[in-house]
Amino acid sequence: MRHALTARSLARSLAALLPVLTLAACAAEPRLELDVHLEPASREFSARAVLTGLEGPVRFGLDPALRITRLVLDGRVLAVPAAGEPAVVPAGRRLQVEYAGRLAPLPEADHRQVLGRLPPGASVEGSFLPAGTGWYPDPGVPFTYRLRLTLPKGQKGLAPGNLLRESEGAGGYTAEFDFPHPAEGIDLMAGPYVVSERVLTLEGIRRVRIRTWFHPELAGLAAGYLADSARYLERYSRLIGPYPFDDFGVVSSVLPTGFGMPSLTYLGREVLRLPFVRATSLGHEVLHNWWGNGVYPDWQKGNWSEGLTTFMADYAYKEDESAEAAREMRLGWLRDLAAMPEGEDTALSAFTSRHHGISSIVGYNKAAMLFMMLRDEIGNEAFERGLRLIWERHRFRTAGWAELERAFADASGRDLAAFFRQWLRRPGAARVRLVAAEAQAGRLSLTLEQAGEPYALNVPLALRIYPDRVEHKRVLLEGTRATVTLPVSGVVQAVELDPDFRLWRRLDPTLLPPILREVFVAPRAATVVADAEAGWQAAGQRLAERVLDNEAVRVPATARPPDDAALLIVGSHAGVTELLVRLGLPPRPSDLPERSSALVWAGRDAGGRPYAVVSADDPDALAALNRPLPHYGRQSWLGFEGARVRDKGIWPARSERLAVTHRSR
Numbered sequence: 001m002r003h004a005l006t007a008r009s010l011a012r013s014l015a016a017l018l019p020v021l022t023l024a025a026c027a028a029e030p031r032l033e034l035d036v037h038l039e040p041a042s043r044e045f046s047a048r049a050v051l052t053g054l055e056g057p058v059r060f061g062l063d064p065a066l067r068i069t070r071l072v073l074d075g076r077v078l079a080v081p082a083a084g085e086p087a088v089v090p091a092g093r094r095l096q097v098e099y100a101g102r103l104a105p106l107p108e109a110d111h112r113q114v115l116g117r118l119p120p121g122a123s124v125e126g127s128f129l130p131a132g133t134g135w136y137p138d139p140g141v142p143f144t145y146r147l148r149l150t151l152p153k154g155q156k157g158l159a160p161g162n163l164l165r166e167s168e169g170a171g172g173y174t175a176e177f178d179f180p181h182p183a184e185g186i187d188l189m190a191g192p193y194v195v196s197e198r199v200l201t202l203e204g205i206r207r208v209r210i211r212t213w214f215h216p217e218l219a220g221l222a223a224g225y226l227a228d229s230a231r232y233l234e235r236y237s238r239l240i241g242p243y244p245f246d247d248f249g250v251v252s253s254v255l256p257t258g259f260g261m262p263s264l265t266y267l268g269r270e271v272l273r274l275p276f277v278r279a280t281s282l283g284h285e286v287l288h289n290w291w292g293n294g295v296y297p298d299w300q301k302g303n304w305s306e307g308l309t310t311f312m313a314d315y316a317y318k319e320d321e322s323a324e325a326a327r328e329m330r331l332g333w334l335r336d337l338a339a340m341p342e343g344e345d346t347a348l349s350a351f352t353s354r355h356h357g358i359s360s361i362v363g364y365n366k367a368a369m370l371f372m373m374l375r376d377e378i379g380n381e382a383f384e385r386g387l388r389l390i391w392e393r394h395r396f397r398t399a400g401w402a403e404l405e406r407a408f409a410d411a412s413g414r415d416l417a418a419f420f421r422q423w424l425r426r427p428g429a430a431r432v433r434l435v436a437a438e439a440q441a442g443r444l445s446l447t448l449e450q451a452g453e454p455y456a457l458n459v460p461l462a463l464r465i466y467p468d469r470v471e472h473k474r475v476l477l478e479g480t481r482a483t484v485t486l487p488v489s490g491v492v493q494a495v496e497l498d499p500d501f502r503l504w505r506r507l508d509p510t511l512l513p514p515i516l517r518e519v520f521v522a523p524r525a526a527t528v529v530a531d532a533e534a535g536w537q538a539a540g541q542r543l544a545e546r547v548l549d550n551e552a553v554r555v556p557a558t559a560r561p562p563d564d565a566a567l568l569i570v571g572s573h574a575g576v577t578e579l580l581v582r583l584g585l586p587p588r589p590s591d592l593p594e595r596s597s598a599l600v601w602a603g604r605d606a607g608g609r610p611y612a613v614v615s616a617d618d619p620d621a622l623a624a625l626n627r628p629l630p631h632y633g634r635q636s637w638l639g640f641e642g643a644r645v646r647d648k649g650i651w652p653a654r655s656e657r658l659a660v661t662h663r664s665r
Helices: 007-017 111-115 216-239 271-272 281-287 303-320 323-339 359-379 380-394 403-414 417-424 534-547 573-583 619-623
Strands: 022-025 031-039 044-052 055-060 066-073 077-078 088-090 092-100 128-130 143-151 154-157 163-170 174-185 188-191 194-202 204-212 246-254 260-261 266-270 432-440 441-449 458-463 467-477 481-487 490-499 526-527 554-555 567-574 598-604 610-616 639-640 645-650 657-659
Touching: 007 281, 031 066, 031 188, 044 359, 143 154, 143 188, 154 174, 188 246, 188 526, 216 246, 216 271, 216 281, 260 281, 266 271, 266 281, 271 323, 281 303, 303 323, 303 359, 323 359, 359 380, 359 403, 359 417, 380 403, 403 417, 432 490, 432 657, 441 458, 441 467, 441 490, 467 481, 526 534, 534 567, 534 619, 567 573, 610 619
Parallel strands: 031 143, 204 246, 246 266, 526 554, 526 567, 567 610
Antiparallel strands: 022 055, 031 044, 044 092, 055 088, 066 077, 066 092, 128 188, 143 174, 154 188, 163 174, 194 204, 260 266, 432 441, 441 481, 458 467, 458 490, 490 657, 598 610, 598 639, 639 645
């Protein structure tokens, strides 16, 4: 859920599926007028599209399930291409396309498949036609659109944009939506929705219609979602600038989705029931109306919108909660980084969308930490001025990292080129440590070192002063080694390096507790199923496919696993206990819950190799973990009852502390 994919980035990931309409030139944004009729029960689809504002010849293709029945260019009827062939159209001003077909059934997809390539699909329970999948003639450049949708009785549907009008009667449901800003794609959703509504007044004059489009069994959740949506819209309108649409909707999906689209968010039915979603993920999706769907990332130069949204939503809510909650989230980001093998990450500027755990560590966590470090560097007032400048300058336009840098530089009056260059262009993270601390006559001498190519760091320190006082300092470290002298009062007993985890850096893994993600994202992993029975073998292999980013080597329980692979150990409680003994690994930790249908924990062997253990009552209890377990990679241990997490935890980290040597004069 937190790693929400915007509709725009989804369209990018799907663009390779089929040819899109290509333009020789466009004087302004093209305009697409769509009239769509959908029968979810039969999956029959028909549409009439009119494209205007085009210059030059065009070539386009549609989803293989759809066939063009009529092409008209400036009043002249053109030959219709054969099924599956793209249309090649000479230059003209007005292109009319009529097409129809039978859509695919909406698949039963898991979270990873939804983030990948789904064709447009329909069913009575829910229909989803994603942007970029060829269900409409795509201009291939930003365009404005109007969409008129007709559905049978019992169904309602919507697309991003402002709702102009709707009607419902014996003949079915009709609605019309307008998107007057440059868009890169259109998503269409439909289902047996119950619609609830409230009107929010922003800036004292603007009225925004907030709606929930929920399946009937979720209708009781509507009031809470309406209230929290209003709260987030008010928050971000004050902080950044006016909300850019007349409507905002929360839409339930039969897929396990978490998509942010212009003017709405599309969330899975099971997701909407989770108690934390309104307090966290909903605000993240609301904020995407400014970052991602209001200011568009320059996809060729990196996607900054997920990191800024994570920082201003998920992380900001932790700051609202408490300083300790925010610190724990920062530690979680650095734990994730420590779980990622060195050399496996990429530069932040190369991130476009999340495909696996490693890309989310870079594109979400590192980017969020960049914005936090930037705020520490320039101050909160300048940072917020920078946010407002980005919105004022680039609303419904493309902005890359360079445009963000310029806005924050203008807001702070500082040259930020070196800051952005080191955190954007370089893969990896800083590695810094304290190597010496010596006190003498009211002065403290500290020596710090960096490994590898140095970063320019403003390193936070905590001085532990007898008996129980703490002083916080920052020291500049620009090279591989530096010695600084600080005036101190009192007896400094120890110095802690970055105790609140405010730098993007590689932590010493020996100071961190093992977490499941160390195995989940490992570039090389081995799966060992403790029990030989076919049911256990099948369930264990399926779980490995769900939780591991990379294909694992299958190792028989009687064989020795490869020394260079992280281990996923799966099986019955008795089988796992016996296998751990054979592998020379510690038994189940004593602080795990005594009784659960499945227990999961992470560890490291004597050589530092990570392993994860999944111990279950039976193969069905193991299979119940397929959907939830991939979302708990940041935990050290879990106790399940069926698919529900009963208990979870992270074993504590140790601080990076250096005792101070005291010398007399």
